[in-house]
Amino acid sequence: MTNKTNETIEPLEALASPLLNIGTSVDLEMLKKFCDEAGSGFTLISNDAKAIGIPDSIPVFIDRATGKPVSVKALFDEWRTVPGRKRGTAVVNTLESFVALTERHATANSVIFADTNWRQPSLTAIIDYHGKEAGGPADNCSHRIHYPFPLTEEWQAWVAINGKPLNQGQFAEFIEDHRADLASPHEDEITYWQDMLGGKVAYPNELQMLSRGLKINAETKASSAVTLATGEGELTWEETHTARDTKGGKIIVPSLFMVSVAPFYQGEKARMPARLRYRMPQGGGSVSWSVHLYRPDIYVTEQVTRDLDRTASDTGLPAFQGKPE
Numbered sequence: 305m306t307n308k309t310n311e312t313i314e315p316l317e318a319l320a321s322p323l324l325n326i327g328t329s330v331d332l333e334m335l336k337k338f339c340d341e342a343g344s345g346f347t348l349i350s351n352d353a354k355a356i357g358i359p360d361s362i363p364v365f366i367d368r369a370t371g372k373p374v375s376v377k378a379l380f381d382e383w384r385t386v387p388g389r390k391r392g393t394a395v396v397n398t399l400e401s402f403v404a405l406t407e408r409h410a411t412a413n414s415v416i417f418a419d420t421n422w423r424q425p426s427l428t429a430i431i432d433y434h435g436k437e438a439g440g441p442a443d444n445c446s447h448r449i450h451y452p453f454p455l456t457e458e459w460q461a462w463v464a465i466n467g468k469p470l471n472q473g474q475f476a477e478f479i480e481d482h483r484a485d486l487a488s489p490h491e492d493e494i495t496y497w498q499d500m501l502g503g504k505v506a507y508p509n510e511l512q513m514l515s516r517g518l519k520i521n522a523e524t525k526a527s528s529a530v531t532l533a534t535g536e537g538e539l540t541w542e543e544t545h546t547a548r549d550t551k552g553g554k555i556i557v558p559s560l561f562m563v564s565v566a567p568f569y570q571g572e573k574a575r576m577p578a579r580l581r582y583r584m585p586q587g588g589g590s591v592s593w594s595v596h597l598y599r600p601d602i603y604v605t606e607q608v609t610r611d612l613d614r615t616a617s618d619t620g621l622p623a624f625q626g627k628p629e
Contacts (some may be wrong), residue, residue, distance in 0.1 A: 479515035487564035503559025
Protein backbone atom coordinates (compact mmCIF):
# COMPACT_ATOMS: atom_id res chain seq x y z
CA MET A 305 0.00 0.00 0.00
CA THR A 306 2.83 2.27 0.88
CA ASN A 307 4.66 1.47 -2.31
CA LYS A 308 1.62 2.24 -4.42
CA THR A 309 1.24 5.60 -2.71
CA ASN A 310 4.87 6.45 -3.29
CA GLU A 311 4.58 5.40 -6.90
CA THR A 312 1.61 7.78 -7.30
CA ILE A 313 3.23 10.77 -5.60
CA GLU A 314 6.50 10.71 -7.45
CA PRO A 315 5.04 11.39 -10.94
CA LEU A 316 3.00 14.34 -9.59
CA GLU A 317 6.10 15.84 -8.03
CA ALA A 318 7.91 15.50 -11.33
CA LEU A 319 5.13 17.33 -13.15
CA ALA A 320 5.36 20.22 -10.70
CA SER A 321 9.10 20.63 -11.25
CA PRO A 322 10.71 23.11 -11.44
CA LEU A 323 7.94 25.17 -9.82
CA LEU A 324 7.67 22.88 -6.90
CA ASN A 325 10.23 20.21 -5.94
CA ILE A 326 10.08 18.38 -2.68
CA GLY A 327 13.11 19.09 -0.64
CA THR A 328 14.12 22.22 -2.63
CA SER A 329 13.25 25.93 -2.26
CA VAL A 330 10.20 27.28 -4.18
CA ASP A 331 10.79 29.73 -7.09
CA LEU A 332 8.13 32.29 -6.12
CA GLU A 333 8.42 34.39 -9.30
CA MET A 334 7.86 31.42 -11.56
CA LEU A 335 5.02 30.24 -9.36
CA LYS A 336 3.36 33.69 -9.60
CA LYS A 337 3.73 33.71 -13.38
CA PHE A 338 2.24 30.24 -13.59
CA CYS A 339 -0.72 31.26 -11.44
CA ASP A 340 -1.27 34.52 -13.36
CA GLU A 341 -1.31 32.75 -16.70
CA ALA A 342 -3.57 30.07 -15.34
CA GLY A 343 -5.92 32.75 -13.93
CA SER A 344 -6.37 34.78 -17.16
CA GLY A 345 -9.83 34.46 -18.67
CA PHE A 346 -13.16 36.05 -19.54
CA THR A 347 -15.36 37.89 -17.09
CA LEU A 348 -18.38 40.22 -17.17
CA ILE A 349 -18.32 43.87 -16.13
CA SER A 350 -21.72 45.03 -14.91
CA ASN A 351 -23.21 48.36 -15.96
CA ASP A 352 -24.18 49.28 -12.41
CA ALA A 353 -24.38 53.00 -13.29
CA LYS A 354 -27.03 52.22 -15.94
CA ALA A 355 -25.22 54.32 -18.53
CA ILE A 356 -27.44 55.04 -21.58
CA GLY A 357 -26.64 53.03 -24.67
CA ILE A 358 -24.52 50.43 -22.87
CA PRO A 359 -25.61 46.81 -22.18
CA ASP A 360 -26.24 45.65 -18.62
CA SER A 361 -22.98 43.69 -18.75
CA ILE A 362 -19.90 43.74 -20.98
CA PRO A 363 -17.68 40.68 -21.62
CA VAL A 364 -13.95 41.35 -21.33
CA PHE A 365 -10.77 39.31 -21.11
CA ILE A 366 -8.75 39.89 -17.94
CA ASP A 367 -5.02 39.55 -18.47
CA ARG A 368 -3.78 38.47 -15.01
CA ALA A 369 -0.20 39.28 -15.98
CA THR A 370 -1.00 42.99 -16.36
CA GLY A 371 -4.27 43.16 -14.46
CA LYS A 372 -5.89 45.05 -17.36
CA PRO A 373 -9.16 44.19 -19.11
CA VAL A 374 -8.99 43.62 -22.88
CA SER A 375 -11.98 44.28 -25.16
CA VAL A 376 -13.27 41.26 -27.02
CA LYS A 377 -15.66 43.17 -29.31
CA ALA A 378 -13.45 42.63 -32.36
CA LEU A 379 -13.41 38.92 -31.61
CA PHE A 380 -17.20 38.77 -31.61
CA ASP A 381 -17.55 41.01 -34.69
CA GLU A 382 -15.23 38.73 -36.63
CA TRP A 383 -17.73 35.91 -36.26
CA ARG A 384 -20.93 37.88 -36.89
CA THR A 385 -23.27 36.47 -39.52
CA VAL A 386 -25.48 39.62 -39.48
CA PRO A 387 -24.71 43.26 -38.50
CA GLY A 388 -25.31 44.37 -34.93
CA ARG A 389 -27.76 47.07 -36.14
CA LYS A 390 -29.12 48.54 -39.36
CA ARG A 391 -27.00 51.20 -41.00
CA GLY A 392 -26.27 52.63 -44.44
CA THR A 393 -28.11 54.75 -47.02
CA ALA A 394 -30.36 53.27 -49.71
CA VAL A 395 -30.79 55.49 -52.79
CA VAL A 396 -34.05 55.08 -54.73
CA ASN A 397 -34.97 56.40 -58.18
CA THR A 398 -38.71 57.07 -57.83
CA LEU A 399 -40.97 58.67 -55.26
CA GLU A 400 -43.07 55.50 -55.12
CA SER A 401 -40.01 53.44 -54.17
CA PHE A 402 -39.10 56.01 -51.53
CA VAL A 403 -42.52 55.69 -49.91
CA ALA A 404 -42.57 51.88 -50.11
CA LEU A 405 -39.07 51.38 -48.69
CA THR A 406 -39.65 53.92 -45.93
CA GLU A 407 -42.83 52.14 -44.88
CA ARG A 408 -40.95 48.83 -44.89
CA HIS A 409 -38.35 49.98 -42.34
CA ALA A 410 -40.14 52.76 -40.42
CA THR A 411 -40.15 52.78 -36.62
CA ALA A 412 -41.96 54.92 -34.09
CA ASN A 413 -39.11 57.48 -34.25
CA SER A 414 -38.56 57.64 -38.04
CA VAL A 415 -38.79 61.06 -39.76
CA ILE A 416 -38.51 62.56 -43.26
CA PHE A 417 -36.46 65.61 -44.27
CA ALA A 418 -36.84 67.57 -47.51
CA ASP A 419 -33.93 69.56 -48.91
CA THR A 420 -35.67 72.26 -50.97
CA ASN A 421 -32.47 73.52 -52.58
CA TRP A 422 -33.82 74.00 -56.11
CA ARG A 423 -30.51 73.02 -57.71
CA GLN A 424 -30.26 69.67 -55.87
CA PRO A 425 -33.61 68.86 -54.20
CA SER A 426 -34.04 65.59 -52.29
CA LEU A 427 -36.02 63.67 -49.69
CA THR A 428 -34.31 61.69 -46.92
CA ALA A 429 -35.97 59.31 -44.47
CA ILE A 430 -34.02 58.66 -41.27
CA ILE A 431 -35.21 55.36 -39.88
CA ASP A 432 -33.30 55.40 -36.57
CA TYR A 433 -33.93 59.04 -35.64
CA HIS A 434 -33.81 60.34 -32.05
CA GLY A 435 -36.83 59.76 -29.86
CA LYS A 436 -39.23 62.67 -29.45
CA GLU A 437 -39.50 62.36 -25.66
CA ALA A 438 -37.85 65.23 -23.78
CA GLY A 439 -34.51 64.06 -22.47
CA GLY A 440 -34.98 60.68 -24.12
CA PRO A 441 -32.14 58.56 -25.49
CA ALA A 442 -30.40 59.52 -28.72
CA ASP A 443 -30.26 57.16 -31.67
CA ASN A 444 -27.62 56.57 -34.33
CA CYS A 445 -29.32 58.30 -37.31
CA SER A 446 -27.29 56.05 -39.59
CA HIS A 447 -30.03 54.08 -41.38
CA ARG A 448 -31.37 56.28 -44.18
CA ILE A 449 -33.34 56.21 -47.42
CA HIS A 450 -32.46 58.94 -49.91
CA TYR A 451 -34.39 60.14 -52.96
CA PRO A 452 -32.61 62.73 -55.12
CA PHE A 453 -35.22 64.31 -57.38
CA PRO A 454 -34.37 63.39 -61.01
CA LEU A 455 -33.88 66.73 -62.77
CA THR A 456 -34.23 66.53 -66.54
CA GLU A 457 -31.31 67.24 -68.86
CA GLU A 458 -33.26 70.07 -70.50
CA TRP A 459 -33.88 71.76 -67.16
CA GLN A 460 -30.27 71.40 -66.11
CA ALA A 461 -29.12 72.85 -69.44
CA TRP A 462 -31.14 76.04 -68.94
CA VAL A 463 -30.08 76.32 -65.30
CA ALA A 464 -26.43 75.91 -66.37
CA ILE A 465 -26.55 79.04 -68.57
CA ASN A 466 -28.76 81.04 -66.20
CA GLY A 467 -27.05 84.43 -65.80
CA LYS A 468 -23.88 83.14 -67.44
CA PRO A 469 -22.26 85.35 -70.13
CA LEU A 470 -22.10 83.72 -73.56
CA ASN A 471 -20.43 84.91 -76.72
CA GLN A 472 -22.44 85.27 -79.92
CA GLY A 473 -21.65 81.80 -81.22
CA GLN A 474 -22.39 80.04 -77.93
CA PHE A 475 -25.72 81.79 -77.48
CA ALA A 476 -26.80 81.18 -81.08
CA GLU A 477 -25.94 77.48 -80.86
CA PHE A 478 -27.74 77.08 -77.55
CA ILE A 479 -30.98 78.58 -78.91
CA GLU A 480 -30.81 76.35 -81.98
CA ASP A 481 -30.12 73.22 -79.90
CA HIS A 482 -33.00 73.99 -77.50
CA ARG A 483 -35.57 75.22 -79.99
CA ALA A 484 -38.04 72.60 -78.70
CA ASP A 485 -37.95 74.21 -75.23
CA LEU A 486 -39.19 77.59 -76.51
CA ALA A 487 -42.92 78.28 -76.04
CA SER A 488 -45.33 80.64 -77.76
CA PRO A 489 -46.68 83.08 -75.17
CA HIS A 490 -50.39 83.07 -74.45
CA GLU A 491 -52.26 86.36 -74.64
CA ASP A 492 -52.65 86.53 -70.88
CA GLU A 493 -48.95 85.71 -70.44
CA ILE A 494 -47.95 88.53 -72.79
CA THR A 495 -50.00 91.05 -70.83
CA TYR A 496 -48.92 89.74 -67.42
CA TRP A 497 -45.20 89.42 -68.01
CA GLN A 498 -44.83 92.59 -70.05
CA ASP A 499 -46.52 94.51 -67.25
CA MET A 500 -44.46 92.75 -64.58
CA LEU A 501 -41.03 92.62 -66.17
CA GLY A 502 -41.28 95.18 -69.00
CA GLY A 503 -40.19 94.77 -72.58
CA LYS A 504 -41.61 92.70 -75.39
CA VAL A 505 -42.23 88.94 -75.19
CA ALA A 506 -40.86 87.19 -78.27
CA TYR A 507 -42.31 84.23 -80.13
CA PRO A 508 -40.09 81.17 -80.77
CA ASN A 509 -39.64 82.00 -84.47
CA GLU A 510 -38.42 85.50 -83.57
CA LEU A 511 -35.85 84.10 -81.18
CA GLN A 512 -34.74 81.55 -83.75
CA MET A 513 -34.30 84.28 -86.37
CA LEU A 514 -32.25 86.18 -83.82
CA SER A 515 -29.98 83.18 -83.24
CA ARG A 516 -29.45 82.73 -86.97
CA GLY A 517 -28.60 86.40 -87.38
CA LEU A 518 -26.10 86.14 -84.56
CA LYS A 519 -24.54 83.09 -86.12
CA ILE A 520 -24.06 84.97 -89.39
CA ASN A 521 -22.42 87.84 -87.56
CA ALA A 522 -20.44 85.66 -85.19
CA GLU A 523 -17.11 86.90 -86.54
CA THR A 524 -18.06 90.58 -86.78
CA LYS A 525 -18.39 93.31 -84.20
CA ALA A 526 -21.38 95.42 -83.22
CA SER A 527 -20.88 99.15 -83.65
CA SER A 528 -23.89 100.41 -81.69
CA ALA A 529 -26.77 99.36 -79.51
CA VAL A 530 -30.00 101.30 -79.10
CA THR A 531 -32.96 100.63 -76.81
CA LEU A 532 -36.27 101.15 -78.59
CA ALA A 533 -39.49 102.41 -77.05
CA THR A 534 -41.01 98.94 -77.28
CA GLY A 535 -38.42 97.52 -74.94
CA GLU A 536 -36.61 95.75 -77.76
CA GLY A 537 -32.95 96.25 -78.47
CA GLU A 538 -31.35 96.93 -81.83
CA LEU A 539 -27.84 95.93 -82.77
CA THR A 540 -26.10 97.40 -85.80
CA TRP A 541 -23.12 95.56 -87.24
CA GLU A 542 -20.04 97.04 -88.84
CA GLU A 543 -20.19 97.41 -92.61
CA THR A 544 -17.02 95.33 -93.03
CA HIS A 545 -18.81 92.02 -92.44
CA THR A 546 -19.46 89.78 -95.42
CA ALA A 547 -22.87 88.42 -94.40
CA ARG A 548 -25.98 90.31 -93.27
CA ASP A 549 -29.51 89.52 -92.37
CA THR A 550 -32.38 90.77 -94.51
CA LYS A 551 -32.41 94.14 -92.73
CA GLY A 552 -28.92 95.16 -93.73
CA GLY A 553 -27.07 94.02 -90.62
CA LYS A 554 -29.62 95.20 -88.03
CA ILE A 555 -31.03 92.63 -85.62
CA ILE A 556 -34.02 93.25 -83.34
CA VAL A 557 -33.44 91.84 -79.86
CA PRO A 558 -36.50 91.02 -77.69
CA SER A 559 -36.22 91.43 -73.95
CA LEU A 560 -38.35 88.43 -72.90
CA PHE A 561 -39.24 84.96 -74.14
CA MET A 562 -41.04 81.92 -72.73
CA VAL A 563 -39.43 78.60 -71.83
CA SER A 564 -41.45 75.40 -71.33
CA VAL A 565 -39.39 72.67 -69.65
CA ALA A 566 -40.18 69.87 -67.19
CA PRO A 567 -37.94 70.25 -64.12
CA PHE A 568 -38.38 66.59 -63.15
CA TYR A 569 -38.13 63.42 -65.19
CA GLN A 570 -41.59 62.39 -66.48
CA GLY A 571 -43.03 65.43 -64.69
CA GLU A 572 -45.20 68.29 -65.91
CA LYS A 573 -43.64 71.11 -67.89
CA ALA A 574 -43.17 74.49 -66.23
CA ARG A 575 -43.75 77.65 -68.25
CA MET A 576 -41.49 80.47 -67.14
CA PRO A 577 -40.28 83.74 -68.64
CA ALA A 578 -36.63 84.42 -69.35
CA ARG A 579 -34.98 87.81 -69.72
CA LEU A 580 -32.57 88.23 -72.60
CA ARG A 581 -29.74 90.70 -72.06
CA TYR A 582 -26.64 91.68 -73.98
CA ARG A 583 -23.58 93.74 -73.22
CA MET A 584 -21.26 95.53 -75.61
CA PRO A 585 -17.90 97.05 -74.67
CA GLN A 586 -17.78 100.81 -74.77
CA GLY A 587 -16.74 101.96 -78.21
CA GLY A 588 -17.93 98.75 -79.88
CA GLY A 589 -16.66 95.21 -79.89
CA SER A 590 -17.83 91.65 -79.34
CA VAL A 591 -21.27 91.33 -77.76
CA SER A 592 -21.85 89.03 -74.78
CA TRP A 593 -25.30 87.55 -74.12
CA SER A 594 -27.03 86.22 -71.02
CA VAL A 595 -30.33 84.49 -70.25
CA HIS A 596 -31.95 85.13 -66.87
CA LEU A 597 -34.69 82.69 -65.89
CA TYR A 598 -37.34 84.33 -63.73
CA ARG A 599 -37.56 82.55 -60.35
CA PRO A 600 -36.83 78.95 -61.45
CA ASP A 601 -36.65 77.99 -57.78
CA ILE A 602 -40.42 78.41 -57.41
CA TYR A 603 -41.26 75.50 -59.72
CA VAL A 604 -38.85 73.12 -57.99
CA THR A 605 -39.70 74.14 -54.42
CA GLU A 606 -43.44 73.82 -55.00
CA GLN A 607 -43.04 70.29 -56.39
CA VAL A 608 -40.73 69.20 -53.55
CA THR A 609 -43.18 70.59 -50.99
CA ARG A 610 -46.10 68.75 -52.58
CA ASP A 611 -44.16 65.49 -52.66
CA LEU A 612 -43.07 65.96 -49.04
CA ASP A 613 -46.71 66.37 -47.98
CA ARG A 614 -47.63 63.29 -49.98
CA THR A 615 -44.94 61.08 -48.46
CA ALA A 616 -45.78 62.29 -44.96
CA SER A 617 -49.42 61.40 -45.55
CA ASP A 618 -48.65 58.00 -47.10
CA THR A 619 -46.16 56.94 -44.43
CA GLY A 620 -47.68 58.69 -41.42
CA LEU A 621 -44.25 60.05 -40.44
CA PRO A 622 -43.30 63.57 -39.30
CA ALA A 623 -41.87 65.68 -42.13
CA PHE A 624 -39.50 68.65 -41.98
CA GLN A 625 -37.89 71.01 -44.47
CA GLY A 626 -34.13 71.21 -44.07
CA LYS A 627 -31.12 68.94 -43.63
CA PRO A 628 -30.73 66.39 -40.82
CA GLU A 629 -27.75 66.34 -38.51
